[in-house]
Every structure is written in C-alpha cells, then in structure tokens.
Amino acid sequence: MKFGTKAIHAGQESDPSTGAIMTPIFQTSTYKQASPGDFKGYEYSRTGNPTRNALEQNLAALENGNFGLCFGSGLAAIDAIIKLLKPGDEVISTNDLYGGTYRIFNTIFEPFGIKFHFVGMDDANKIESLINKNTKMLWAETPTNPMLNIIDIEKLGNISKKHNLTFIVDNTFATPYLQRPLDMGADIVMHSLTKYMSGHSDVVMGAAICKDVKLSEKLYAIQNSCGAVPGPQDSFLVLRGIKTLHLRMQRHCENGKAIAYFLKNHPKVGDVYWPGFESHNNHEIAKKQMDDFGGMVSFNLKGNKLEDAIKVVSNTHYFTLAESLGGVESLVCHPSSMTHAAIPKKEREKTGVVDTLIRLSVGVEDVDDLISDLKITFDLL
Numbered sequence: 190m191k192f193g194t195k196a197i198h199a200g201q202e203s204d205p206s207t208g209a210i211m212t213p214i215f216q217t218s219t220y221k222q223a224s225p226g227d228f229k230g231y232e233y234s235r236t237g238n239p240t241r242n243a244l245e246q247n248l249a250a251l252e253n254g255n256f257g258l259c260f261g262s263g264l265a266a267i268d269a270i271i272k273l274l275k276p277g278d279e280v281i282s283t284n285d286l287y288g289g290t291y292r293i294f295n296t297i298f299e300p301f302g303i304k305f306h307f308v309g310m311d312d313a314n315k316i317e318s319l320i321n322k323n324t325k326m327l328w329a330e331t332p333t334n335p336m337l338n339i340i341d342i343e344k345l346g347n348i349s350k351k352h353n354l355t356f357i358v359d360n361t362f363a364t365p366y367l368q369r370p371l372d373m374g375a376d377i378v379m380h381s382l383t384k385y386m387s388g389h390s391d392v393v394m395g396a397a398i399c400k401d402v403k404l405s406e407k408l409y410a411i412q413n414s415c416g417a418v419p420g421p422q423d424s425f426l427v428l429r430g431i432k433t434l435h436l437r438m439q440r441h442c443e444n445g446k447a448i449a450y451f452l453k454n455h456p457k458v459g460d461v462y463w464p465g466f467e468s469h470n471n472h473e474i475a476k477k478q479m480d481d482f483g484g485m486v487s488f489n490l491k492g493n494k495l496e497d498a499i500k501v502v503s504n505t506h507y508f509t510l511a512e513s514l515g516g517v518e519s520l521v522c523h524p525s526s527m528t529h530a531a532i533p534k535k536e537r538e539k540t541g542v543v544d545t546l547i548r549l550s551v552g553v554e555d556v557d558d559l560i561s562d563l564k565i566t567f568d569l570l
Contacts, residue, residue, distance in 0.1 A: 192251070192366060193435040200246025201428070212243045214425045236413050240421035244428050245396075248386075251365040251431070252378050254398040256405035258412050259424065263361065263381025264289050265417035266395030268297075270357055270377060272411050273404075274325055276302030281319055282328035283310040285336050285540040288529035290328075290359070307536070311470055313344035320352050330359040331368075332475070335487045335524045335548040336541045337462045339471035342478055346374015355404075361385070361515075366438040368479045371400055377408075384515030387430040388437050394419045394427055437517065440553040441484030447556045448549060448563070449486045457567050462487040462541075484551040485514065487524075489543065490570070497570050498523060498545040504569055507554055507562040514550035519559055522548040 190199070201212050215238055222228040231237050245257035260266040267290055274280070282294065284307035294305045306319055310329055327349050331340035342358060349356035357377045358370035364385045370378050380386055382394040399405050412418060449463035464475040465482035475482060490497045501521075502510050508521040512528060522528055525544045529537055537543075551559065 190250075195247075195250050196434050197432050199250035200243045200248075212240055212425065212428055214421045215239045216421055234421070235416050235418055238418075238421050238424070240428075241419060241424040244424045244431075247428060247431060248380075248382075248396050249398050251434075252360070252371055252398040253365075253369050254371050254378065255400045255402070256408075257396060257398045258405075258408050259382070259419050259427075260395040260397070260412065261417045261419050262393050263379070263383060263395035264293055266379045266381075266397045267293055268417065269408060269411045269415065270379060270397055271298050271303065272415070273355065273407055274298075274303050277304075277323060278325040279304040279306065279321065279323040280326040280328055281306045281308060281316060281324060283330055283333060283338075283340060284308055284536070285333040285338050285542075286328075286330045287334045287359070287361075288524075288531040290330075291529075292531035309338075309540075310340045310345070311338050313341045313348065316345065317348055317352075320348075320354070324352065325354060327354050327356045328359075329357070330362070331478075332362045332464055332483065332485065334362060335462075335485075335522075335529065335546065337362075337464050337469070337485060337487060339464055339469070339475045339478075341471070341474050342368075342370050342373040342375060349376070350374065362483060362485055363479060364434065364438060366435055367442075367481055367483060371398065373478060376401065376404060382427050383513060385438065385441070386434065386515075387427045388434065388516060389426070389430055390513065390516035390518065392423045392426045392430070394423055437553055438481075438484075441551060442481040444553065444556045444559065445482065445484035445486055445551040448551050448559060451560050451563065452486065452488050455563075455567060457491055457570055459489045459491045459493070485548070486551060487546060487548045489545045489547065493543070493545045495544045498547055500569055501566050502547060504566050505562050506565075507552075507559055508549065514548075516550070517553045519552035519554060520550040522550070524548050 220231045249257035329340045358375040360378045361381045378398045380396045452458045452461045463486045502523050508519045
C-alpha cells in the first residue's frame, strides 16, 4: 500500500453499525460489560477508545511500525518515553533541539537522577566516544529545531544496536511522508501530532510508534498508568488531518524551497538554513534519508541586529507571529524568545540559536503572496 493510500485507509474501516465512512467519535468514558470482565474490547477510555485506537493503528502504518500510542501532547509522549529509564541511567541527546524537550529533560527528569548529555550529532562518529556503562538511550531530532541540522539516522541506529541502547527519533519536522526512522534503525519514533500530522493548528497531541512488542508493552503500561491520553474529539481531528498529509506536505516542500531560495538571494538576509541547499551541512545525508526537504526554513539578517529581527517578525502579514508550526497557514517565530527561551542563552548560541534568528513554517498558501509578504517586510529595514 502506497503512502497516500495508507494515510486515507490504514486503521480505518466503515462503522459496522451504521456504515459511516468516517471513524465515529466515540465520546464515552466507559463501556457496558455483559458480566465482570466480559466486554467488547474496551472497558475504560483511559485504557482504550475506538477513535483513538483507529488513529494509533494509522500512525503505526504510516511509520512502518507495529504499535502506535497517542498522548495528550508531544511532551506527554516524551514524558512517557523517558519513564522507560530509571535513576542513574544516562541519555545522549542532540544539543540542537526543541526548547520544551530540553526543559523536560533538565528540570523534570534530571532531579530524579537521570543524566542528559547534550552534544552535536551532525558527526555521528563522535557519539560512540560518549557512551559509558550507564548510557541507555540516544535521542535525536532530524531535521533539528530550529537550525535544520541533519543527523544520520542509520549510523546512530547501528551505534545503538552495537551498545544495546534505545534509539529515539523525533520525526515531527519531517513526518513519515518524508522520512521513516524505524526503517533506518530507530527503536521509537515520536511526534508532536500538533504540527504537520494534524496540520490545521486546532489540536494538541503527541505519539510514539515502535516495532518491538516488549517495548510497546512497556509504553502501553506507562500510557495507561499515567493517563496522559487524548480524547476522541482530538483523535478524530488528527485522523481527518492525516487524510491530506501527503497533499499538504507536497505543497509545504514546494513552497519551502521557493522561500529558501528567495531568502538566499535577498540582499538583507544573512545565513539561510534549509536542508535542500547543497551547501547545507549533511545535505547528502538528507538526500539519502529524506524524500524531500520540508517546509521549515530558518535565517538571520545581515548586521545581526535584534531590533531588525523583531521588526520583521512583528510586521509580516501572511506569516503570522506565533508558536508552533506545520499548519496550513504560514507562521513566523523568534526562537530565542519563544520556542527556545527555556534553553540558557549560552547553550542556545552554541548551536546557532542567536537572538537574531528567525524561523519560518512555510504554509500552503500561494507562494507568490508569501514572497511578496517578506519583500514588503524587508523593505521596512
């Protein structure tokens, strides 16, 4: 089954009681039992809900996994994954990552005795020297947020297997339309479904997908015991959004490329970060492990003046200044004061997240209007 067909059909069947084509919203907390323990697959909606189950099956199919689990947010999915560890365990993570991930690692789990090492993963060969007897997990985002750095998933997968580590890839930026980390050696793929997967800026949700049954059982136990599950309304919205994922991602990629080249050739723009440029670090790896280069673009302005960056993000029209990304509408973000404010300035700047960096989530509007919007805004400088 090809990807677009999976997006529309995987995990979904017409409702047997009515023939409804769309998966119904099973808005219920509990289910009738014929006698104690005799029920029709569902007993309580924290443990399982038919709408959520359809979404979880769909996600597993899209990532070429066997098991999908949904959570109340992307951070709730991260929370569940880190709960696979115990005090004294260590994690090697990319140092260029979403600020919320950094915050939950450092402020929530480190006090419980889990140690995190944040390192650049653009050279996968450096990772092995950091592994010790307490290392239990590798954590990667690729492309990274917001610098769009590319990490070699296959190499990290080989390292994780050699040292018996659990390897997690945050696939939020790429989505399974562009990249399928389980096929390249990852043990768990996680998503903020809030972003491209739902695609309409109307849901907050996360997910974890894996192939291994024992790993899935541990995650299911955490999901059920801790209870950070999404409701059926949100599950329905994500299912509906995924039906057009392949169509939306095609346009995101087309528009992202056009915006990246416009920025690269604009006299007031300095560095532009987009994996599709041949000059982009690890571009060849991106070509190998991705089917296209996505709709995320970051850049800074010549002169590196904070007031210029603030003027740009505050004066665009079609690019809305807002947190998040991956919706049909274009967004502009100032990472150092918004999405990555939780990371100390010194640590941020080591990875390139300077105060003048601007991140674009390029939507699916007419690209000529988006370019015109940026042109008009740059003329204010």
